[in-house]
Amino acid sequence: MTSSSKAIAAFPLLILTCIGTLSYWSEVRNDQDRGWVTHTLHVVEKLQTLRIDITQCETGQRGYMLTGKDRYLELYQAGVTQVRQDLRELPDLTADNPNEREAITRLDPLIASRLAELNDGIWVRKESGLLAGAEAVTRANNGEKWMGQIASQISEMRDTEAALLTSRLETAAASTRKIKIVIVGGNALAILILLAKYVVIRREIDKRNLAERSLRLSNERLERRTAELSETNIELESFAYSVAHDLRAPLRHIAGYSGVLVQDYASRLDEEGLRCLGKVSDCAQKMGRLVDDLLSLSKIGRQELKFQNTPLDVLLEQAIDDVAPEWAGRKLEWQIGDLFKVECDPGLVQQVFVNLLSNAVKYTRTREHAVIQVGQTRQNGERVVFVHDNGVGFEMQYAGKLFGVFQRLHKARDFEGTGVGLATVQRIIRKHGGRIWAEAELDRGATFFFTLGAPEKNTSRAGKFPIPEGQMHVTQS
């Protein structure tokens, strides 16, 4: 997934989170707004109650003044208690509004004066009777004045609260509208983004499908090509085989007839004639070896590997036996290290050892004290087999030619050979999925390294030649 599409994927999530937060916050605000509406209604109700309670006081007092009955006195007293209670609660209720508080401070003395007047009336009635009370009330004659002021003060306050209520109801309605907008708008936006995302993903899937299809097509093409190539390869191999095979017959005849000449007509040839005849049969033999080597090279190309878990030590031992005739009569020191077990075609890998050892034997021919070392080492986690000799070596600049067919780094006069041996070795190693390479220095020996198949999983120490002394056993000629 690209970074831009990742951002697109994260976006709806962000939007939904915002919507959620906004909704919650709006809901809290809305709750508060509704709370204020309720509060205002409460204040209005309290003011109403105050008005009624004051009226109760007046009714109680008037009743007592007229009848002198205790019932009215009790009514009056209860009213006074309730008025006092109301006046205690109102400042708390209007704490949010300084104007209302001020109004209350104006209301307070008015009510106190009115209550004092009422109380005076009751006292006169108690002490001096009906007529004196009436006279006192008439004399004071302030009741109407106080009550008018009180009523207008309360209605003023109620008007204020009514205005407050209207504005608070509007605020609450507005916040409800806001919540609706946030929820509907936010969800619409999220849906839009998800749709866009769907389109983007759809497009990506289409693109990927297209890429997969073209990959499959090119894979199929590649497979066809590989099949064609391996078919061509097989054809070439069998062509090489039949050429080599058919070359063998005339060669045998050349060698045969020159042999007949030597056997039956030698007496009729002079020395030069005999020498030339010898050359003919030498050349035929050399070509015979060449053809045989080519045959075995082409055979490796054609044959299927027969894998078997094989201890390389055993193959090496057999190979040493095989090359024994090649160093007969010479002094040669073998230093053999422990080798590992590996899945390989034992016949072919033995041929690798035979060819490498045969080379080592051949190119140490000029050494008075010839030493050949074989062992294992480790490079980049791969187990590597090496064959080292202290022979004539070669110049590293020609190392690239080492494994080519018919490529030779030494004059045939000095060291005989067909130039097929190392090509064969390389072909066997490559068929196993391994690698072969060489390190050498002119006149100071050569070392051939090879691996067989896939590297091991654990990449441990990368040891280098030479091998530890303790792992070797030495055989002396």
Added chain:
Amino acid sequence: MSHKVEILLVEDGVEDAELTIRALRRYKLANNIHVAEDGADALDFLFCRGAHEGRRFSHPPKLVLLDLKLPKINGMEVLRSIRADERTKAIPVVVLTSSKEERDLVTGYNLGVSAYVQKPVEFEQFSEAIRQIGMFWMLINQALPPGAFAASNAYGD
């Protein structure tokens, strides 16, 4: 027939035939050699038919030297026919070929070849191989008397 044929050489190559005969003669191993140049002639000779109608089964060759690449009928087919018939199945057949193909070896031994020899390029080695083959099959090996198989089977019945 005045002479009893001792070796049937099945070989289409003139040079190969000549060199083989030379080697055999050199060691005085073959006075009577018949050369068949293709598989059909070899079978006619062995089964006393066609050009060889006058021959009798009572005088089989002591040895058949058989090349594999032959015109008309190839060497393996010739070998199969020889081994399939009671009158010829005891005749020693040595394959003498330039092929060392494992497939050919397997087929040869499956069909009951007596020996399988790859012709060496080197003439000395070639001569030596021919000498040893001739010595063993002509002089050392005890051949089955003609008709012995048929007779023993008759007793069995």
